[in-house]
Amino acid sequence: MEKKRPRILYLTNIPAPYTVDFYNELGKYVDLTVLFERKTADNREGEWFSTEEKGFEAVFLDGKKYGDEMAVCFGVRKYLTRDFDLVIVGDYSSPTGMIAIQRLKRKKIPYVIHADGALLHKESAFKRFIKKRLFRRACGFFSSGEVTDEYFRQYVKGAPSIYRYPFTSLREADLAARALSHREKVGMRDTALFSEEYIVLFVGSISERKGVDILVKAAALLPENVGVHIVGGQPTPDLLDIIGQTPKKNVRFHSFMPKAKVLEWMRMADVFVLPTREDIWGLVVNEAMSQGLPVITSGQCGAGFELLERKELIDSEAPAVWAQRIMGFMSNEQNLQRAGELGLQRMKEYTIEEMARRYFDAIIKICDRLKRAKSEN
Numbered sequence: 001m002e003k004k005r006p007r008i009l010y011l012t013n014i015p016a017p018y019t020v021d022f023y024n025e026l027g028k029y030v031d032l033t034v035l036f037e038r039k040t041a042d043n044r045e046g047e048w049f050s051t052e053e054k055g056f057e058a059v060f061l062d063g064k065k066y067g068d069e070m071a072v073c074f075g076v077r078k079y080l081t082r083d084f085d086l087v088i089v090g091d092y093s094s095p096t097g098m099i100a101i102q103r104l105k106r107k108k109i110p111y112v113i114h115a116d117g118a119l120l121h122k123e124s125a126f127k128r129f130i131k132k133r134l135f136r137r138a139c140g141f142f143s144s145g146e147v148t149d150e151y152f153r154q155y156v157k158g159a160p161s162i163y164r165y166p167f168t169s170l171r172e173a174d175l176a177a178r179a180l181s182h183r184e185k186v187g188m189r190d191t192a193l194f195s196e197e198y199i200v201l202f203v204g205s206i207s208e209r210k211g212v213d214i215l216v217k218a219a220a221l222l223p224e225n226v227g228v229h230i231v232g233g234q235p236t237p238d239l240l241d242i243i244g245q246t247p248k249k250n251v252r253f254h255s256f257m258p259k260a261k262v263l264e265w266m267r268m269a270d271v272f273v274l275p276t277r278e279d280i281w282g283l284v285v286n287e288a289m290s291q292g293l294p295v296i297t298s299g300q301c302g303a304g305f306e307l308l309e310r311k312e313l314i315d316s317e318a319p320a321v322w323a324q325r326i327m328g329f330m331s332n333e334q335n336l337q338r339a340g341e342l343g344l345q346r347m348k349e350y351t352i353e354e355m356a357r358r359y360f361d362a363i364i365k366i367c368d369r370l371k372r373a374k375s376e377n
Contacts, residue, residue: 005029005030005031006030006031006085006086006363006364006367007030007031007033007083007084007085007086008026008030008031008032008033008084008085008086008087008088008363009033009034009035009079009080009084009086009087009088010023010032010033010034010035010087010088010090011034011035011076011087011088011089011090011091011096011097011100012034012035012036012037012090012091013036013037013038013041013069013070013071013090013091013094013096014036014037014038014039014040014041014069015036015039015058017169017259018168018169018283018352021169021171021352022352022355022356023055023056024054024055024056025055025352025353025355025356026055026056026356026359026360027054027055027056028055028356029356029357029360029363030360030363032055032056032057033056033057033059033079033084034056034057034058034059035059035061035076035079036058036059036060036061037061037063037069037070037071037073037091037094037096038060038063038065038069038070038071039060041068041069042065042068042069059079061073061075061076061096062075063075063096066094066095067094070091070094070095070096071094071095071096072095072096072099073095073096073099074099076096076099076100076103077099077100077103080100080103080104080107080109081109082107082109084109085367085370086110086111086112086363086366086367086370087100087104087109087110087111087112088111088112088114088142089101089104089111089112089113089114090114090115090116092113092114092115092134092135098130098134101134104137105137110139110366110370111137111138111139112138112139112140112141112142112366113134113135113138113140113141113142113152114141114142115141115142115143115144115148115151115152115280116144116167116280116281117144117145117147117148117167117279117280117281117302117303117306118147118148118150118151118152118280118302119147119151119278119280119300119302120147120150120151120154128155131155132155132156135152135155135156135160136156138156138160139161139366139369139370140160140161140162140163140362140366141156141160141161141162141163142163142165142359142362143162143163143164143165144164144165144166144167144281144302144306145164145167145302145305145306146305146306147302147305147306148302149162149164161366161369163358163362163365163366164358165355165358165359165362166349166350166351166354166355166358167281167283167286167350167355168283168286168347168350168351168352168354168355169259169283169286169287169352170286170287170290170347170350170351170352171351171352171353172351172352172353174259174263174287174290174351175290175344175347175348175351176267176290176291176292176344178292178341178344179292179337179338179340179341179343179344180267180292180337180340181333181337182198182270182333182336182337185199185267185268185269185270188267188268189268194227194229194268195227196224196225196226196227196250197225197226198225198226198227198270198271198330199226199227199229199268199269199270199271200215200219200222200226200227200228200229200269200270200271200272200273200326201229201231201265201266201269201271201272201273201288201293202215202228202229202230202231202232202272202273202274203231203232203257203262203265203266203272203284203287203288204231204232204274204276204284205232205233206230206232206233206234206235206236206239206253208277209276209277209278209279210274210275210276210277210279211274211275211276211277211298211317212230212239212275213238213239213242214275214317214319214322215228215230215273215275215322216228216230216235216239216242216243216251217242217319218273218275218319218320218322218323218326219246219248219250219251219323220245220246220248220319221319221320221323222248222250222323222326222327223327224248224250226250226326226327226330227250227251227252228250228251228252228273229252229254229265229269230251230252230253230254231254231255231256231257231262231265232254232255232256233253233255233256234253234255235253259287262284262287263287263290263291266287266288266290266291266293267291267292267293269293270293270294270329270330270336271293271294271295271296271326271329271330271336272284272285272288272293272294272295272296273295273296273297273322273326274295274296274297274298274301274304275297275298275314275317275322276297276298276300276301277298277300277317278300279300279301279302279303280302281301281302281303282297282301282302282303282304283303285297285301285303285304285307285308286303286307286347286350288343289307289343289344289346289347290343290344290347290350291340291344292337292340292341292343292344293340293343294329294336294339294340294343295307295308295343296312296314296322296325296326296329297313297314298313298314298315299313299314299315301313307343307346307350
């Protein structure tokens with residue numbers, strides 16, 4: 001007789017395309033219902049979102065917007081019943097997630113906390129108190145890596161049940177067949193668009209948090225044959241002022257692009273640079289590595305901590321430090337290709353298919369543990 005599929009309720013904020021891909025894949029293993037707080041976010045392009053639900057049931061809650069991506073949805077409470085084997089709370093830091101957790105605790109319904117990533121930093125005593133209360137009754141934690149493990153442990157006494165999964169936005173079909181040589185990359189390029197010999201690529205929002213200003217300042221210290229291409233929008237007035245202070249014209253800004261186009265550009269670039277001041281993960285790092293593109297990033301990038309050697313991370317905002325690291329990569333084309341190949345091999349473990357398999361294995365372990373505890377009582 002076929003084994004009954006677990007019934008899972010998942011709480012999150014918005015239908016990001018990579019999460020929808022993941023839910024569709026996870027839906028091959030479990031009966032999945034996903035509650036979304038909102039259909040869109042204020043800080044994202046409309047075309048970025050996805051609503052192609054093929055492997056799960058999607059429910060969009062009614063509520064009042066809170067911040068760029070969250071909402072206050074009191075209606076979430078009616079969905080929190082014992083009809084599900086497990087509830088996964090991925091929006092624990094939003095008002096809706098907090099409302100849900102309080103309800104789950106009162107009803108003694110098992111729930112798991114999910115985090116895409118985390119950065120360890122000082123916070124107020126009040127925030128620590130709130131998080132301890134939210135996490136205290138959780139029966140498990142889904143973590144994307146070592147730093148996220150440490151994040152959970154600082155709020156939960158003893159040894160919490162932590163389940164690792166490979167956080168990603170990539171399907172197996174997205175991975176490049178191999179890392180290309182510099183000569184092969186040059187041969188693929190449209191010279192009208194990429195006129196420089198070497199290409200540095202950035203993809204992300206044009207914001208201070210992402211450190212775009214650091215990269216633009218570093219570009220002024222690079223040779224003329226190194227072009228810096230920034231994908232994600234138009235430059236701010238502050239960035240235009242920085243660019244205007246140098247005679248070099250090696251910085252180009254490009255509008256938002258769909259993932260397929262971004263991956264194509266990553267295959268043609270020589271180095272990917274993300275000088276972020278704060279990213280709990282940074283999926284563009286996964287995407288760059290999936291195309292055999294070497295990555296330079298900061299010590300404030302969660303993906304950097306998990307996917308690169310910590311000694312490779314840059315803990316400085318000095319443009320000269322970033323320019324030196326970029327030129328260190330460019331100086332040896334064989335090392336450049338070798339670094340790309342190592343990253344590509346790493347990404348074979350970071351696919352949505354593998355993410356869903358690991359997630360399902362953890363769900364089974366949690367559900368079996370809950371059943372044993374119930375029978376013992």
